[in-house]
Amino acid sequence: MNPYAWLVVLHVMSVVAFAGPVLVLALVADGVSAPASQRLVRIAGLGLLVILVTGVGAIALTGGALGELWWVRLSVLLFLVIGALTGRLRRALRSPGSRGAVRPLAWAITVALGAVVYLMEAKPF
Numbered sequence: 001m002n003p004y005a006w007l008v009v010l011h012v013m014s015v016v017a018f019a020g021p022v023l024v025l026a027l028v029a030d031g032v033s034a035p036a037s038q039r040l041v042r043i044a045g046l047g048l049l050v051i052l053v054t055g056v057g058a059i060a061l062t063g064g065a066l067g068e069l070w071w072v073r074l075s076v077l078l079f080l081v082i083g084a085l086t087g088r089l090r091r092a093l094r095s096p097g098s099r100g101a102v103r104p105l106a107w108a109i110t111v112a113l114g115a116v117v118y119l120m121e122a123k124p125f
């Protein structure tokens, strides 16, 4: 395998590391203790960072050519939305009064993530 393929493998593994903890919070946030929730959202944050670094790295390896494609541009836009929602999720988990927002936020992130997976796999435009 070439470096590009390795980078994409790491990229997809980071997607899994991000999606898993968020899906746990979407499904059973009420059954997860506060420290465990903090750990889950920390792992998700780390996953998000590696998604960005490996995604940008893959684009750089193509000399920026992939950055010209609209499915990549739209994905980056959705990535920013996902990042903002993840920040809100982290804050909601910190404040006891916002616990009710955790599951809707985690579901919104999961849906946006599904849209990016579609764009990254189908490469429709």
Ligand code: HEM
Residues within 6 Å of the ligand: 008, 011, 012, 015, 051, 052, 054, 055, 056, 058, 059, 066, 075, 076, 079, 082, 113, 116, 117, 120, 121
């Ligand atoms: C949470 C957001 C993201 C998800 C869920 C995601 C998911 C994926 C998946 C599943 C693939 C494999 C596609 C395939 O099988 O060909 C992929 C590839 C890729 N992703 Fe992402 N990605 C995300 C964010 C990003 C970002 C922010 C960038 C760029 C800054 C990026 C750049 C790339 C590139 C360049 C590839 C390789 C495409 C190819 O070889 O055709 N991704 N991504």
